[in-house]
Amino acid sequence: MEAPVLAVRHLSKRYSASQPPALHRVDLEVARGELVALLGPSGCGKTTLLRLLAGFEVPDEGEVAVAGTVVATPERQLPPEARRLGVVFQDYALFPHLSVLHNVAFGLRALPRRQRRARVEEVLALVGLQDFGHRYPHQLSGGQQQRVALARALAPEPEVLLLDEPFSNLDAALREETRGEVRRILKASGASALLVTHDQEEAMTFAERLAIMRQGRLEQMGAPEAVYRAPRNAFVASFLGATNLLQGIAEGSVAHTPVGPLELSRPAQGPVLLSLRPECLQFCARGAPVRVLSRAFKGHDLTYTCQLVGAQEPCVLTVHTGPVCPLREGDVGYVATAAEAVVLEA
Numbered sequence: 001m002e003a004p005v006l007a008v009r010h011l012s013k014r015y016s017a018s019q020p021p022a023l024h025r026v027d028l029e030v031a032r033g034e035l036v037a038l039l040g041p042s043g044c045g046k047t048t049l050l051r052l053l054a055g056f057e058v059p060d061e062g063e064v065a066v067a068g069t070v071v072a073t074p075e076r077q078l079p080p081e082a083r084r085l086g087v088v089f090q091d092y093a094l095f096p097h098l099s100v101l102h103n104v105a106f107g108l109r110a111l112p113r114r115q116r117r118a119r120v121e122e123v124l125a126l127v128g129l130q131d132f133g134h135r136y137p138h139q140l141s142g143g144q145q146q147r148v149a150l151a152r153a154l155a156p157e158p159e160v161l162l163l164d165e166p167f168s169n170l171d172a173a174l175r176e177e178t179r180g181e182v183r184r185i186l187k188a189s190g191a192s193a194l195l196v197t198h199d200q201e202e203a204m205t206f207a208e209r210l211a212i213m214r215q216g217r218l219e220q221m222g223a224p225e226a227v228y229r230a231p232r233n234a235f236v237a238s239f240l241g242a243t244n245l246l247q248g249i250a251e252g253s254v255a256h257t258p259v260g261p262l263e264l265s266r267p268a269q270g271p272v273l274l275s276l277r278p279e280c281l282q283f284c285a286r287g288a289p290v291r292v293l294s295r296a297f298k299g300h301d302l303t304y305t306c307q308l309v310g311a312q313e314p315c316v317l318t319v320h321t322g323p324v325c326p327l328r329e330g331d332v333g334y335v336a337t338a339a340e341a342v343v344l345e346a
């Protein structure tokens with residue numbers, strides 16, 4: 001099997017002795033041609049990891065290898081420009097006084113003129129901006145500037161692209177469109193990329209694999225659907241989409257919970273913590289009685305927040321339904337489950 005194009009081993013970084021480490025023994029690999037998203041809440045260490053990869057910080061422990069070459073250890077670091085990494089920043093960081101052509105040619109100064117021209121034309125065509133070479137950044141829309149930044153980063157044919165929250169400056173509609181476009185361009189060019197984001201939907205739609213971080217540690221890695229369906233713990237379950245966390249008592253493949261007996265993702269005995277996604281609960285003619293606390297209509301679906309009636313401990317449930325459901329605030333309905341509950345802690 002081919003070696004990973006990016007390999008991070010046991011990487012740690014602490015900014016000050018009085019603070020917990022910003023990054024603690026992180027292991028992460030990106031395969032050639034793979035799109036990976038690094039996802040986590042604010043302050044979890046995403047930017048720190050990116051800065052260590054790019055060569056803007058020095059690790060305390062561990063190493064970074066790009067295409068089999070070690071580029072950073074605590075003792076020895078290659079300079080950023082020698083790491084064969086491309087970076088697309090949140091604010092694009094285009095040179096305002098240079099035309100699109102010159103922005104894209106910036107990293108190609110070592111190439112002979114004719115080759116440089118050909119490569120610039122090639123990447124501008126790849127991002128669909130072949131007719132914009134003579135414009136300046138301020139004459140472009142946000143989405144177009146983003147594509148210029150991408151073309152500039154791709155031009156020197158980096159081994160891996162690091163994308164630092166690249167869509168966060170775009171408004172919602174443009175963000176989705178640009179994200180799809182950038183993904184298409186990266187797949188078409190066979191690029192390998194690590195996208196840093198705190199946006200779950202962005203990570204899930206963009207990446208083939210997610211790396212979920214919390215407090216400087218990697219919590220779980222896997223394909224978006226696999227992580228969504230089988231989160232390893234309560235943090236991952238709640239961070240990647242909404243979920244209901246329920247206590248229960250397991251007896252083999254079933255657990256007794258405040259919403260009734262639930263089928264389990266794996267057998268367990270005794271006290272368990274379970275995750276049940278809102279779309280796995282349905283309003284039915286029979287089931288656990290709930291009172292509707294709030295109802296949010298979102299066009300294509302509805303989100304209900306409900307309180308279980310008659311439970312010993314207060315129990316609030318989130319339920320997702322299709323766009324048509326008559327239950328209103330204050331109504332009593334009945335919920336039943338339509339899927340297995342995921343065992344998080346047994």
Ligand SMILES: Nc1ncnc2c1ncn2[C@@H]1O[C@H](COP(=O)(O)OP(=O)(O)OP(=O)(O)O)[C@@H](O)[C@H]1O
Pocket residue numbers: 015016022040041042043044045046047048049198
């Ligand atoms: N230069 C620095 N000096 C001291 N502490 C820092 C420095 N940079 C980051 N930190 C701390 O390290 C931790 C991780 O920060 P980091 O910026 O890597 O997180 P992040 O996941 O990128 O957050 P965000 O999504 O808000 O950008 C935080 O507690 C932060 O306060």
